[in-house]
Amino acid sequence: MFIMRKETALRPELRVKARGALDNATGRFEREHRIAEDDGWDLPEDERLLRTEVRLEAPRTAISYNRSPDLPFDRSVNPYRGCEHGCVYCFARPTHAWLNLSPGLDFETRLIARPGIGAVLAQEIGRRSYKVAPIAIGTNTDPYQPCEADHRVMREVLQVLHDWNHPVAITTKGALVERDIDLIAPMAAAGLVRVGISVTTLDAGLSRAMEPRCPSPQRRLQVIRRLSDVGVPVRVMIAPVIPGLTDHELEPILAAARAAGAVAASWIMLRLPLEVAPMMKDWLETRLPGRAAKVMARIREVHGGRDYDPEWGRRMRGEGLWSDLIAQRFDKACTREGLTIRQPPLRTDLFARPVQAGDQLSLF
Template sequence: MFYICRMEEEKRRALMPGQRVRARGVGSNATGRFEPRAVEAAADGWDMAEEERLVATEVRVERARSALSFNKSPDIPFDRSINPYRGCEHGCVYCFARPSHAFLNLSPALDFETRLIARPGIGAVLERELRKPGYRVGTVAIGTNTDPYQPCEAEHRVMREVVEVLAAFDHPLAITTKGTLIERDLDLLAPMAAKGLLRVGISVTTLDAGLSRSMEPRAAAPARRLEVIRRLTAAGVTVRVMVAPVVPGLTDHEMEPILAAAAEAGAKGASWIMLRLPLEVAGLWRDWLEAHQPLRAAKVMARVREARGGKDYDAEWGKRMRGEGVFAELIGQRFKLAVARYGLAQDLPALRCDLFAAPPRAGDQLALF
C-alpha cells in the first residue's frame, strides 16, 4: 500500500505536458537527489482544452518538535535561527535554500515554491526552549533559509507567533525578508527596536521591475521593498539593505543605484552576497538563463565561474558568500566605496542581550516577601 501511495504521490507531483506554470521561478519539477526513481508524466489525450491547469500552491502543516536550530558555521554572524516555513512561495530561481527541499522527498524545483510546510505552534515550542535553565541568550536570525513573511504568512501567522514570544522574552532578533507582511507586525517590532533588540535586512536584487518579476516572481516589486524600508525606518527600526545576490553580468552594475536608493529610503547599513548555485540550483539557474536571458547566458555563467574557481559553485568557508578572483574583488571594492559615499554602515551595533528574561506565567510564585 505504501508503494502504491508513494507512486501516486510522485505521479501527481510530475509536471504534465502543457500544464501552465504562471508566476513561478522555474518551469520544471525534477526529482530530488535522494529519490530512488524519477517519474515523468505523459498526456493520455483526454485533456479538455478549456480546463484550467495552473500549478497551485499547497501548504501542509508540520508540528514542530524544536524551534531553535544551532550552527557553527565560521562565515555567518549568528549561531541560531528559526524556520517558520519550509519552502518559499516567492519562487526566487536563484534561491540557495532550494536543495533543502530534497530532504523532505520533494523537488527543489517547483515543489520548493508550490508545496510549502507551515509550522504552527512553534511559538509554544520556542517558549519552552527559552525557559530552559541552560539556555544562553544570543541573537536569533529568521529568514536565513526561507522567507518568514512569504505570502502564506498572511493566513498561517507562524512568524507572528515567533515574534510574540521573542518580544515577551526581550530576546534579540535579526530578520531577513523581501516580504511586505513585516509591516503588519510593527506593533511588536517597533517596541523591540526601541529597546535595541531588533534589526531587519531587506533584500534587493535589482531595481528593474521586469527582471525582478522574472527572477523572483512572487516577491514584492523593488519599489515596494524600498517603501518597506521607509516604513520600517519611520517606525524606528534599524534597516540594512542586502544587495543579494549580486548576479555577475546581469545585476552587478546595479550595486551603486540600489545602495543609493536604499540610503535615500532610510537604510542605515548594507551588505552584499555573490550569487550562490549549490547542487540543484545550478541547473535550474542555467535553464532560467537560457529561457529568459539567452543573449547573456554565456557571459553570466563565464563570470560566475570566474568568481567560483572555474566551477558553478564553491562551498568552501570564506568563499561561498563572496567568491574569489579579480571580478569578486572588484565587486567588493565598489561596495566599500559606495557604502562610504552614501553613509551606510557595513557593521551595525550589536543587539542587546542583557534585557533577556522569562516573563512570569500564570501560577508562578512571584515573591515570598
C-alpha cells in the same frame, strides 16, 4: 493520458503562472525519476493552474544551530519549509529534497507551515541551560512569504521573542513585515531587533521574472522607509549579487536604500549549490538567452571555474578579479552613502522569562 518515465517534465495540461522554476526536477535522494509521456491514448486533459499547497507540520524543535565560521549567527528559526516567493536563484531550494520533494516547482508550491512553533520556542529558551544570543530568522526561507498572511507562524515566533526580550535579526523580501511593527518597533527601541531587507535589483521587470511572487523593488524600498520611520534599524541586503546580470546595480541600490532610511548594507555573491545550478542555467537560457553564456561564465570566474564553490570563506564572496571589483565598489559606495557606521550589538542583558499569571512580583 500520460504515463511516467525517466527524468522530470511538467504535464502538458498544467498551467504555470508567476513561478520561478521552469521544471520540477526530481530530488537528488529519489530512486526514480519521472516525466510525463504520451501513452498513445488521445484523450484530452483538462487544463489546470498549478496552485500553492500548504501542509502543516507539528514542530518538535524550533531552534536550529550551526557552526559555520562565515555566518554571523549560530542559531535560527524557520517558520516555513519552502518559499512561495519562487526566487529562481534561491540557495535554499535543495533543502526540499530532504522532504522527498523537488527543489524546483515543489519548493515554491508545496510548502510546509509549522504552527505551534512559538510554544516549542518558549520551551527551548526557557530551559536553565539556554544561553541567550541573537536568533536569525529568514536565513533559509522567507518568514514573510505570502502564506504568512493566513498562517501567522512568524507572528507566533516574534510574539515569544518580544515577550522574553530575546534579540532577533530578521531577513525578508516580504512587505508583510509591516504588519508586525507593533512588536518590532518596541523591540528596536530596546536594542533587541534588526531587520534586513533584500533588494536584488531595481529593475521591476527583471525582478518579476526571477523573483515572481516577491514585492516589487519599489515596494521593498517603501518597507525600508516604513520601518525606519518608526525607529527600526534596517540593513539593505544586496543578496545575491548576480555577476554579469545585476552587479552593475550596486551603487543605485545602495543610494536608493539610503534615501529610504537604511543605516547599514551588506552583499552576498550568487550561490548555486546542487540542483540550483542547472535550474539557474535553464532559466537564463530561456528567459535571457542573449545573456546566458556571459552570466554563467562570470559566475564560474568568481567561483574558481565551477558553478559553485562551497568552501567556507569563499562561498559568500567568491574570489578573483570580479569578486574583488564588486567588493571595492561596494565599499566605496557605502562610504559615499554613509552606510559604514558600525551598529551596536543586539542586547542580551534584557532577556528574562515573562511574568506569568500567579507569579510573585519582585519588590525591586
